[in-house]
Amino acid sequence: MHPPPLPATIQSVVSSLPFRRAMDFSSDLVSLSATTALGLLVLYCVWRIFHRGSNHKKRYPPVAGTVFHQFLNFRRLHDYHTELSRKHKTFRLLAPFRQQIYTSDPTVIEYILKTNFPNYGKGLFNYQIINDLFGDGIFAVDGDRWRHQRKLASYEFSTKVLRDFSGAVFKSNAVKLAHTISKSVIANKKLDIQD
Incomplete structure (x- = not known):
């Protein structure tokens, strides 16, 4: 047999107990937290969609x-x-x-x-790789050490030094070419300049 139903006054007393109210409050709090989190997620997604094309986005080469x-x-x-x-x-x-x-x-x-x-900069990785070959030369270092190396090298690459060097090389090669052409003319032979 089933127990008899509780009278209405006892049901109202049970529903007014403190633990019952605490359970309702905690379930309301969980629902509120979940709704708030979902709302924030939706707001973030909408914000990302509208700010995706802004100027702050990095552009990469294809x-x-x-x-x-x-x-x-x-x-x-x-x-x-x-x-x-x-x-x-x-x-x-x-x-x-x-x-x-x-x-x-x-x-x-x-x-x-x-x-x-x-x-x-070249970075530490590249420096470690090429340091054995170039030491602390202009091709291996960055920053102040590179600036120092460049300053030293700039004197060797000045316009006057390059002109003097290239002039001497040109004269030497021009003399060789003139000598080769003269020999071909004297021997009455064809000359292929590319050789």
Whole structure:
């Protein structure tokens, strides 16, 4: 047999007990927290959609291929890179765990080598690789050490030094060429200048 139903007064007493009110409050709190979290997530998604095209987004060069494309074109790798450079002045090649950026755009090259040179250092990795060959020379170092090396080298690459050197080389080669032409004329032989 079923127990008899509780009188209405006892049911009202049970529903007014403190633990019953605490359970209702905690379930309301969980519902409120879940609703708030969901609302914040929706607001974030909407914000991302509308701010995706803003000027703060980084622009990357187009991806022109992967390291696997280089393997496929290995026999003609130089021609492959030349074709890519004609198609895209600046482009990326993706490889596992890294990407490489190539450029043939004169404005980008000037920006890297002149306008904003300090931001494009060789880095510790490259320094460690080429240090054995070049030591702390201009091709291996960055920053102040590079500036010092450049200052030292600039004297050797001045206009006067280069003109004197190239003038001497030109005179020496011109004398050799004149001698070779004279011998061919005397012997009445054809001369292929490319030889």
